[in-house]
Amino acid sequence: MFSGTAHSAYDEALNYARERIQGGRPIIEHQNIKLKLFDMFTAVEAARSLSRRVWLYNASQRAAMQPPALEYSIASKVLGTETAFRVASQAVQIFGGNGLTKEYVIEKIFRDARAAMIEDGVNETLALLGATRL
Ligand SMILES: Cc1cc2nc3c(=O)[nH]c(=O)nc-3n(C[C@H](O)[C@H](O)[C@H](O)COP(=O)(O)OP(=O)(O)OC[C@H]3O[C@@H](n4cnc5c(N)ncnc54)[C@H](O)[C@@H]3O)c2cc1C
Structure with missing residues (x-):
């Protein structure tokens, strides 16, 4: 769910950067915006790769009547939500002041991404649980 949130923040920023004109050209043509977008894409x-790999691995565990590898699920939740927050924050930066208005959905994506590090278990608490399983 939250690698999807990160992806939607990236998509919104990419589309906005193609349309927004500053300095006489779309801001996607400015090097600092290009670098940010590629960092977000990466x-x-x-x-996404980690969450899909963990899902496949735990599905195979279930098929083999084995318990899921919880530490991998936790790693995926923590990385996914922290990525969503970081990418959504970069997207807000690309939107400039518009990113903080309710006129653009990125404002809501950013709030959802921030909540993700608290809901379904605070990331630090989950990480402590994950650490006990290493
Ligand atoms: C958007 C959203 C949706 C939610 N949906 C649901 C839901 O559907 N069902 C549901 O049951 N709950 C839901 N919650 C509640 C969520 O699970 C809790 O907010 C979360 O578990 C954290 O609990 P808390 O808010 O009481 O924070 P606290 O437990 O008070 O934690 C506050 C801070 O103290 C730290 N902390 C807490 N205990 C320790 C400790 N022992 N050692 C060190 N540090 C500690 C935490 O890491 C955190 O930084 C939702 C929350 C949000 C934000």
């Missing part, structure tokens, strides 16, 4: 793909 982070989203890393979080």
Whole structure:
């Protein structure tokens, strides 16, 4: 769910950067925006890869009548939510002041991403539980 949140923040920022004109050209043509977008793309793909791999692994565990590997699920939740927050924050930066208005959905994505590090278990508490299983 939260690698999807990260992905939606990236998509919104990419589309906005293509449309927003500043300095006489779409802001996607400015190098600082390009670098940010590629960093966001990389982070989203890393979080998606881990969550899919963990899902497949735990599905195979279930098929083999074995318990799920909880530490991998926790790693995926923590990385996914922290990626969602970081990418949504970068997206808000790309939107500038518009990113803080309710006119653009990125404002809501950012709030949802922030809540994700608290809901379904605070990330620090989950990490402590994960650590006991290493
Ligand atoms: C958007 C959202 C949706 C939610 N949905 C649900 C839901 O559907 N069902 C449900 O049951 N709950 C839900 N919750 C509640 C959520 O599970 C709790 O908010 C979460 O578990 C944290 O509990 P808390 O808010 O009481 O914080 P606290 O437990 O008071 O934690 C506050 C801070 O203290 C730290 N802390 C707490 N205990 C310790 C400790 N022993 N050692 C060190 N540090 C500690 C935490 O890491 C955190 O930083 C939701 C929360 C949010 C934000």
